[in-house]
Amino acid sequence: MAEAVLTLNAGSSSIKFSLFEIDGTASRALRMALKGELEKIRSAPHFVARDPAGAVIAEQRWPDPNPGFQSLLETVIGWAEDHLGSDKLIAVGHRVVHGGADHYRPERVTAALLSALDRLAPLAPLHEPHNVAPMRAIADARPNLPQVACFDTAFHHTMPKVATRFALPREYDDAGVRRYGFHGLSYEYIAGRLREIAPELAEGRVIAAHLGNGASLCAMRAGRSVDTTMGFTALDGLVMGTRCGSLDPGVILYLVQERGMAAKEIENLLYERSGLLGVSGGIASDMRTLLASSDRRAKQAIELFVYRIAREIGALTSSLGGLDGVVFTAGIGERAPDIREMVCARLGWLRVALDREANRRNAAVISTPESGLVVRVIPTNEEAMIVRHTVDTVGRSTAS
Numbered sequence: 507m508a509e510a511v512l513t514l515n516a517g518s519s520s521i522k523f524s525l526f527e528i529d530g531t532a533s534r535a536l537r538m539a540l541k542g543e544l545e546k547i548r549s550a551p552h553f554v555a556r557d558p559a560g561a562v563i564a565e566q567r568w569p570d571p572n573p574g575f576q577s578l579l580e581t582v583i584g585w586a587e588d589h590l591g592s593d594k595l596i597a598v599g600h601r602v603v604h605g606g607a608d609h610y611r612p613e614r615v616t617a618a619l620l621s622a623l624d625r626l627a628p629l630a631p632l633h634e635p636h637n638v639a640p641m642r643a644i645a646d647a648r649p650n651l652p653q654v655a656c657f658d659t660a661f662h663h664t665m666p667k668v669a670t671r672f673a674l675p676r677e678y679d680d681a682g683v684r685r686y687g688f689h690g691l692s693y694e695y696i697a698g699r700l701r702e703i704a705p706e707l708a709e710g711r712v713i714a715a716h717l718g719n720g721a722s723l724c725a726m727r728a729g730r731s732v733d734t735t736m737g738f739t740a741l742d743g744l745v746m747g748t749r750c751g752s753l754d755p756g757v758i759l760y761l762v763q764e765r766g767m768a769a770k771e772i773e774n775l776l777y778e779r780s781g782l783l784g785v786s787g788g789i790a791s792d793m794r795t796l797l798a799s800s801d802r803r804a805k806q807a808i809e810l811f812v813y814r815i816a817r818e819i820g821a822l823t824s825s826l827g828g829l830d831g832v833v834f835t836a837g838i839g840e841r842a843p844d845i846r847e848m849v850c851a852r853l854g855w856l857r858v859a860l861d862r863e864a865n866r867r868n869a870a871v872i873s874t875p876e877s878g879l880v881v882r883v884i885p886t887n888e889e890a891m892i893v894r895h896t897v898d899t900v901g902r903s904t905a906s
Contacts, residue, residue, distance in 0.1 A: 508593040515601040520545040579643040597652040599896030603633035605657030612895035615653035654896040661690030664730040687734035691888040697729040710830035718836035719747035725822035733825035747791035750780035816852035831880040
């Protein structure tokens with residue numbers, strides 16, 4: 507009988523999941539068996555599961571627009587167990603956006619941890635409650651099924667203190683108002699892949715660019731985070747699909763004092779109406795749509811997106827004391843050669859030389875041999891990190 511692990515990545519309106527089977531041999535190799543999503547969970551719930559090639563193998567819709575979160579999640583767990591047949595589901599691994607200052611490694615989900623994560627909700631109000639909800643639902647439905655929380659902030663706990671401070675009175679730093687960084691599971695995966703495919707570069711100074719609907723950069727030295735563009739929240743740093751990125755705090759004061767906006771209005775503006783969507787005048791938050799558009803506002807949104815990436819690469823190069831390589835990853839980073847070319851064109855001062863043909867075919871290395879930096883494209887796999895951490899954590903807990 508083989509074993510399997512389910513990974514969950516829960517958002518406000520959807521839950522993405524993957525089922526990994528564990529090889530019964532001594533290697534304990536992991537293989538993705540299926541992936542899927544439970545979407546529109548608060549309006550018109552839709553469950554779909556696909557095999558690794560993307561073919562739909564199961565699908566369900568609910569006539570009742572609100573069957574209840576508990577019922578929906580039990581459907582996912584139950585279907586995964588039925589699909590496994592004689593194989594055994596041994597654990598569930600969760601992506602958790604914020605681990606705060608105290609949670610810097612994967613942890614077994616306990617009542618104490620859930621209470622701690624509740625207290626962190628103000629640091630990530632649009633993410634943390636949705637990450638925690640499935641944990642409670644599974645604890646109720648399957649109390650003996652181990653669960654593991656994997657924190658997106660954990661990878662950045664190696665940043666030096668100077669990189670985490672804000673210039674606020676110390677009492678705020680003591681209360682946890684500091685820079686944390688996010689997309690850590692993605693960066694951890696990239697650091698691991700670099701050690702496998704380019705060990706010399708992995709030991710050097712690398713900036714990884716996680717470019718998707720959410721976007722950030724991470725400066726790594728010898729595979730460890732030393733600086734990153736996201737800070738206290740996932741709003742900070744680069745321009746994103748609907749998020750503004752770095753913003754003069756005075757703008758918030760202006761919105762409150764001159765526009766009379768309340769906190770919820772400002773939250774909606776900064777998280778949902780800004781970024782590529784806002785700068786393009788509402789054309790789209792999706793880079794593919796913007797690249798296909800001839801509208802000048804779309805081009806301006808792309809220009810700002812690229813400009814901010816290149817500017818922040820310059821800043822992180824200073825944090826690293828030099829730069830040996832750049833890695834593009836995530837949806838835009840992996841599949842938008844036009845964006846990679848525009849970013850690299852702004853890095854001429856670092857002697858970046860792009861191989862345009864290699865870039866067009868999304869090759870693993872897109873810089874020329876003469877380039878002053880190695881530029882790579884590496885597909886990320888946050889689910890793989892979650893399942894590895896889950897297997898290791900459950901194993902540690904069993905051993906102890």
